[in-house]
Amino acid sequence: MANNEDLLKKITAHAKEYGFVFPSSEIYDGLSAVYDYGQLGVELKNNIKQYWWKAMVQMHENIVGIDSAIFMHPTIWKASGHVDAFNDPMIDNKDSKKRYRADNLIEDYLQKLEDKINKEVEKASKRFDNFDEQMFRATNQRVQEYQAKINNVNSRFQKAMINNDLHAIKALIEELGIVCPISGSRNWTEVRQFNLMFATQMGSTAEEADTIYLRPETAQGIFVNFLNVQKTGRMKVPFGIAQIGKAFRNEIVARQFIFRMREFEQMEMQFFVRPGEELKWFAYWKEERMKWHKSLGIKETKFRFHDHEKLAHYANAATDIEFEFPFGFKELEGIHSRTDFDLNAHQTYSGKKMQYFDPELNESYVPYVVETSIGLDRMFLAVLSNAYTEEKLEDGSERVVLKIPPFLAPYKFAVLPLVKKDGMPEKAREILATLQEDYNCQYDEKDAIGRRYRRQDAIGTPFCITVDNQTLEDNTVTIRFRDEMNQDRVSVEELPIIANRLLKNKR
Numbered sequence: 001m002a003n004n005e006d007l008l009k010k011i012t013a014h015a016k017e018y019g020f021v022f023p024s025s026e027i028y029d030g031l032s033a034v035y036d037y038g039q040l041g042v043e044l045k046n047n048i049k050q051y052w053w054k055a056m057v058q059m060h061e062n063i064v065g066i067d068s069a070i071f072m073h074p075t076i077w078k079a080s081g082h083v084d085a086f087n088d089p090m091i092d093n094k095d096s097k098k099r100y101r102a103d104n105l106i107e108d109y110l111q112k113l114e115d116k117i118n119k120e121v122e123k124a125s126k127r128f129d130n131f132d133e134q135m136f137r138a139t140n141q142r143v144q145e146y147q148a149k150i151n152n153v154n155s156r157f158q159k160a161m162i163n164n165d166l167h168a169i170k171a172l173i174e175e176l177g178i179v180c181p182i183s184g185s186r187n188w189t190e191v192r193q194f195n196l197m198f199a200t201q202m203g204s205t206a207e208e209a210d211t212i213y214l215r216p217e218t219a220q221g222i223f224v225n226f227l228n229v230q231k232t233g234r235m236k237v238p239f240g241i242a243q244i245g246k247a248f249r250n251e252i253v254a255r256q257f258i259f260r261m262r263e264f265e266q267m268e269m270q271f272f273v274r275p276g277e278e279l280k281w282f283a284y285w286k287e288e289r290m291k292w293h294k295s296l297g298i299k300e301t302k303f304r305f306h307d308h309e310k311l312a313h314y315a316n317a318a319t320d321i322e323f324e325f326p327f328g329f330k331e332l333e334g335i336h337s338r339t340d341f342d343l344n345a346h347q348t349y350s351g352k353k354m355q356y357f358d359p360e361l362n363e364s365y366v367p368y369v370v371e372t373s374i375g376l377d378r379m380f381l382a383v384l385s386n387a388y389t390e391e392k393l394e395d396g397s398e399r400v401v402l403k404i405p406p407f408l409a410p411y412k413f414a415v416l417p418l419v420k421k422d423g424m425p426e427k428a429r430e431i432l433a434t435l436q437e438d439y440n441c442q443y444d445e446k447d448a449i450g451r452r453y454r455r456q457d458a459i460g461t462p463f464c465i466t467v468d469n470q471t472l473e474d475n476t477v478t479i480r481f482r483d484e485m486n487q488d489r490v491s492v493e494e495l496p497i498i499a500n501r502l503l504k505n506k507r
């Protein structure tokens with residue numbers, strides 16, 4: 001656990017040092033759970049967006065995109081259920097005055113028990129050469145006790161959550177003797193529901209002011225435009241509408257860097273289908289989205305499904321694609337069969353028909369919806385944490401390298417003159433100009449070449465092109481490959497073709 005926390009700290013520090021992610025409002029000591037993307041972060045983020053958009057919109061004839069406003073009519077959030085039910089259970093410690101998510105306190109307790117089991121198993125496997133039956137039995141006994149406790153607490157916890165039983169959650173916290181990490185005391189308030197939406201006022205005068213909300217998901221912008229898009233785009237069910245945009249949630253506990261933020265971005269797609277066909281399409285999108293993740297070249301074992309037992313008020317099936325972040329497997333993307341809940345609710349609240357006439361069936365109906373919803377910032381963290389690698393080299397030196405898939409890397413090529421003289425910078429700039437139109441490239445002539453390679457490794461540039469003495473003689477350059485650190489010598493004329501081959505199909 002400690003090592004994984006260290007890893008997250010290192011990734012956070014690296015992201016800041018190299019201009020990927022900065023804490024928001026840093027000169028004013030920051031704003032909790034809000035972050036700014038720097039000069040490299042914005043490139044990586046844009047590349048992830050493009051990769052998603054291409055897979056969802058460009059590659060599907062029956063999916064189109066929109067960009068709806070963040071501000072929406074307040075009744076939308078009443079209809080969607082967010083005003084009444086978009087809550088987290090919170091609890092305050094009366095001594096430290098700190099606020100926690102009550103469910104997180106219990107989850108952390110369960111995690112500690114899991115860690116204890118892992119430690120016991122690890123210790124036992126180290127002693128395997130020196131097998132001692134008595135010790136083995138004792139270890140086994142302890143593991144079984146921990147496991148029984150986990151099962152017991154977990155089943156009571158799940159039941160309390162499903163029934164929204166706040167008293168049972170409080171009782172569990174008391175019974176388990178969970179203490180506040182700051183004050184160390186068990187002096188807790190009751191558990192209360194806390195609505196996660198940010199409210200603000202719209203209107204030119206105070207009297208006219210209307211409470212509106214910063215959208216907590218982009219999906220509702222799609223639902224309320226469903227008929228606009230269907231009619232103007234002459235879309236036929238099944239079809240999808242995709243959107244990338246900001247969402248806002250007043251998270252009670254914000255932690256784990258950009259994993260849980262108060263302002264974040266979602267990439268969502270609502271797929272409208274015939275009633276009764278939703279579970280078929282749910283299974284389809286489950287597989288499609290997992291394929292997309294695996295196409296990133298990240299180890300397959302880093303992803304897994306987690307099917308929901310507790311379904312949201314609008315869903316009849318739901319699963320998460322979880323990713324193994326430095327702090328364990330956590331939700332990266334949600335795939336939900338949302339039934340006709342949202343369109344029906346908007347029909348009721350707005351008084352406008354949300355029906356589709358199906359020419360093949362010769363009937364009108366409110367379509368069912370399968371949603372795929374991925375957090376862009378979480379995807380960014382998944383790519384970054386998977387890429388972050390510390391390596392010891394043969395010569396005893398060390399390097400930190402970001403092994404970002406080349407098509408997502410902020411810069412694809414760095415063009416480097418070996419020295420700042422003999423016409424090398426001019427030649428390097430010529431090469432830069434030929435590549436720049438198609439790829440984001442960096443030019444760097446400062447410091448020794450070894451240090452420049454390290455700098456490019458640290459920001460994940462997959463290919464370094466070096467102009468040296470030989471270039472001036474035979475018009476060839478070296479290409480250095482980030483991950484293997486090997487080099488090829490190639491002719492400058494062939495560079496555009498080689499560049500295209502290196503980044504083929506994934507731009």
Ligand code: GAP
Pocket residue numbers: 216217218219249251258259260261262264265266268331332333334371373374375376377378
């Ligand atoms: N429209 C459905 C919806 O919003 P969700 O599971 O609440 O479902 C979808 O959110 C995705 O949005 C999550 O899988 C996660 O990647 C991302 N997400 C949710 N809350 C977030 C937060 N506070 N910070 C960063 N990403 C978040």
